[in-house]
Amino acid sequence: MGQTIDLADVRRLPLRLDAVVTEDFIDINGHMNITQYLRLGAEAVELVLQEAGMDQQYREGRQMSCFAVEHHLTYRAEMHLGEKIAVHPQLLGSSERAAHVMVYLVDETNDRLANTLEAVLVHVGMDDRRSRPFPDDVAPRLTRLAAEMSPVLEPPLSGAMGLRR
Numbered sequence: 001m002g003q004t005i006d007l008a009d010v011r012r013l014p015l016r017l018d019a020v021v022t023e024d025f026i027d028i029n030g031h032m033n034i035t036q037y038l039r040l041g042a043e044a045v046e047l048v049l050q051e052a053g054m055d056q057q058y059r060e061g062r063q064m065s066c067f068a069v070e071h072h073l074t075y076r077a078e079m080h081l082g083e084k085i086a087v088h089p090q091l092l093g094s095s096e097r098a099a100h101v102m103v104y105l106v107d108e109t110n111d112r113l114a115n116t117l118e119a120v121l122v123h124v125g126m127d128d129r130r131s132r133p134f135p136d137d138v139a140p141r142l143t144r145l146a147a148e149m150s151p152v153l154e155p156p157l158s159g160a161m162g163l164r165r
């Protein structure tokens with residue numbers, strides 16, 4: 001199932017969300033549904049973007065946002081009803097118009113990594129839905145966040161996506 005990830009390293013990344021698997025998270029197979037892994041990962045990515053200055057006020061005022069253009073989900077362990085989840089994002093880097101992120105979902109109940117979500121996001125103008133460079137005040141924040149998060153651990157990259165330089 002790919003490289004071994006040290007949970008101590010994952011836990012050195014900022015904790016952005018926590019949750020408990022509730023009945024509405026469960027699918028027909030009796031474990032957490034794929035949509036919940038993606039939702040929690042997407043919410044963690046949104047919190048990183050907000051930390052870089054791209055919040056609702058940014059979207060409304062500047063008419064710009066980030067769109068996910070590619071995802072790769074890897075399931076490492078099933079999550080079940082009542083289990084506790086910790087969500088740790090890792091901004092891997094950014095280019096002029098895109099960002100690359102990894103999100104780790106930790107099964108805190110069983111002390112194991114349950115899931116990773118790798119994503120590439122593109123910065124866009126909401127008027128024409130076309131890519132645009134990150135503004136001068138946002139780009140340095142992304143660079144700083146990536147510099148703080150990237151050295152924490154080597155991410156289990158899919159090899160199918162990344163930033164074009």
